[in-house]
Amino acid sequence: MNLNLFYHFGNFVIWQAQIFKRPENGSMYYKETVRQMYDIGIGSLPIVFLISIFIGAVTAVQFYYQMAGSLIPAYYIGYIVRDMTIIELAPTITCLVLAGKVGSNMAAEIGGMRQKEHIDAMEIMGVNTSAYLILPKLIASLLMIPILVCAAALIGILGAYIASVPAGLFSSAEFIKGVRSFFIPYNVIMMLVKAFVFAYILTGVSCYQGYFVKGGSIELGQASTRAVVYSNILILLADYIIALILTA
Amino acid sequence: MIRAEKIFKNFGDQAVLKGIDFTFEAGKTNLVIGKSGSGKTVLLKILVGLFQPTSGNIWYSDINLVSADKESLRKLRMEVGMLFQGNALFDSMTIEENIRFPLDMFTTKTLKEKKDRVNYCLERVSLEGNNNKFPSEISGGMQKRVGIARAIVLNPKYLFCDEPNSGLDPQTSITIDELILNITKDNKITTIINTHDMNSVMEIGENICLLDKGKLAWQGSKDEVLISKNEVLHDFIFASPFLQKLIENSK
Numbered sequence: 001m002n003l004n005l006f007y008h009f010g011n012f013v014i015w016q017a018q019i020f021k022r023p024e025n026g027s028m029y030y031k032e033t034v035r036q037m038y039d040i041g042i043g044s045l046p047i048v049f050l051i052s053i054f055i056g057a058v059t060a061v062q063f064y065y066q067m068a069g070s071l072i073p074a075y076y077i078g079y080i081v082r083d084m085t086i087i088e089l090a091p092t093i094t095c096l097v098l099a100g101k102v103g104s105n106m107a108a109e110i111g112g113m114r115q116k117e118h119i120d121a122m123e124i125m126g127v128n129t130s131a132y133l134i135l136p137k138l139i140a141s142l143l144m145i146p147i148l149v150c151a152a153a154l155i156g157i158l159g160a161y162i163a164s165v166p167a168g169l170f171s172s173a174e175f176i177k178g179v180r181s182f183f184i185p186y187n188v189i190m191m192l193v194k195a196f197v198f199a200y201i202l203t204g205v206s207c208y209q210g211y212f213v214k215g216g217s218i219e220l221g222q223a224s225t226r227a228v229v230y231s232n233i234l235i236l237l238a239d240y241i242i243a244l245i246l247t248a
Numbered sequence: 249m250i251r252a253e254k255i256f257k258n259f260g261d262q263a264v265l266k267g268i269d270f271t272f273e274a275g276k277t278n279l280v281i282g283k284s285g286s287g288k289t290v291l292l293k294i295l296v297g298l299f300q301p302t303s304g305n306i307w308y309s310d311i312n313l314v315s316a317d318k319e320s321l322r323k324l325r326m327e328v329g330m331l332f333q334g335n336a337l338f339d340s341m342t343i344e345e346n347i348r349f350p351l352d353m354f355t356t357k358t359l360k361e362k363k364d365r366v367n368y369c370l371e372r373v374s375l376e377g378n379n380n381k382f383p384s385e386i387s388g389g390m391q392k393r394v395g396i397a398r399a400i401v402l403n404p405k406y407l408f409c410d411e412p413n414s415g416l417d418p419q420t421s422i423t424i425d426e427l428i429l430n431i432t433k434d435n436k437i438t439t440i441i442n443t444h445d446m447n448s449v450m451e452i453g454e455n456i457c458l459l460d461k462g463k464l465a466w467q468g469s470k471d472e473v474l475i476s477k478n479e480v481l482h483d484f485i486f487a488s489p490f491l492q493k494l495i496e497n498s499k
Contacts, residue, residue, distance in 0.1 A: 025353050121336035124296050124408075125350050126325030 056159030078178020110210030
């Protein structure tokens with residue numbers, strides 16, 4: 001089991017060297033990157049919107065429940081929701097969800113190409129398939145996922161407002177005051193660092209699972225599942241490490 | 249010309265190829281035949297560089313594929329076209345985009361020049377006017393022809409065909425065989441065809457290599473097939489009950 005882990009880690013590292021080689025034709029890579037940006041960015045917007053709005057809403061309602069009757073001012077809920085969303089919920093939850101949506105899609109797409117001999121066909125033509133199939137996805141993820149995470153943070157805070165203010169939990173002025181209080185710009189940097197690292201993890205792991213798939217449709221399904229599970233585990237592990245490093 | 253020199257290939261403890269020595273001649277249709285599991289596909293994948301042999305050399309004229317540097321390998325790849333058993337056409341691209349893919353990737357031609365080349369290749373395989381269809385919208389035989397068109401779009405020196413007739417009716421198989429033969433002759437390329445279709449052997453087998461249990465069991469041309477006393481070849485050719493019945497009746 002451990003040897004297998006080392007084998008895959010080593011193989012993954014060596015494979016990265018193939019991915020970052022000079023493209024055969026820049027315009028083909030550019031077109032593919034734009035397509036991937038659309039798929040990842042626009043394609044994931046509805047699910048990110050839905051998840052974020054509910055997470056923001058539930059966070060606000062739960063904090064109101066916990067703080068009700070305490071001496072902590074009500075506007076603190078806006079402050080807590082904002083920081084929780086920016087530091088943790090937006091990057092982590094969004095990327096966990098994207099590992100399921102985008103990651104499994106990438107593993108299935110590339111794995112399907114492997115099984116239908118599309119990758120072999122490209123290799124014989126002389127295409128560096130590691131670069132052509134993975135690099136555009138990686139660039140698109142690194143560009144679009146941080147944007148999605150920023151959107152998720154904003155939508156989460158909006159969700160908190162929509163869920164609590166009309167329900168009369170606290171006033172609009174109190175919430176806005178909370179959101180504007182004690183703002184530390186460094187937290188946004190922390191969010192973006194997480195977004196970049198998680199984007200790399202979910203794309204790299206998912207593409208690796210698809211690219212090296214062997215067998216038939218059952219193995220492809222298993223690879224797709226592994227892509228999601230391993231991405232999620234590594235994202236959570238990376239979340240902890242980043243939190244340790246950036247808050248030290 | 250491609251020369252396979254003492255090719256051995258093992259998968260774990262299992263020896264699949266056991267010292268294949270064979271010369272695939274230029275300007276001819278070279279057939280690799282044999283029963284399922286005889287090592288045909290593995291040999292083909294070694295010849296195109298998808299598998300590394302356990303030992304041995306593959307000479308493309310004076311370049312050794314096994315030890316070639318990356319630049320030579322890259323140039324060599326541009327001279328190779330391959331038709332896959334399952335066609336390997338990109339499902340999300342139209343026929344034109346499929347055929348144009350190598351041109352888009354490796355040439356600096358204008359769009360018009362690329363389209364002209366695609367149209368020429370489509371005409372060559374008698375599929376003119378089908379540019380905007382998707383692979384799922386055409387028949388298996390047409391997909392094979394699109395695969396051939398894509399394989400020849402860069403004017404390759406070497407054409408590999410893995411089971412070009414699998415899943416096709418006899419008449420379509422003959423059309424595909426004739427097409428491959430004509431392309432080989434017209435472009436003077438080295439064509440290597442992996443098949444177990446006896447019609448293809450008798451139709452286009454100019455240089456035949458029979459594999460049996462990973463070894464070269466017989467070599468010769470289609471004219472020598474019927475007069476050969478080689479037992480493995482005899483068993484392979486006359487395995488069909490239809491042929492056996494035909495021989496009995498003729499006797």
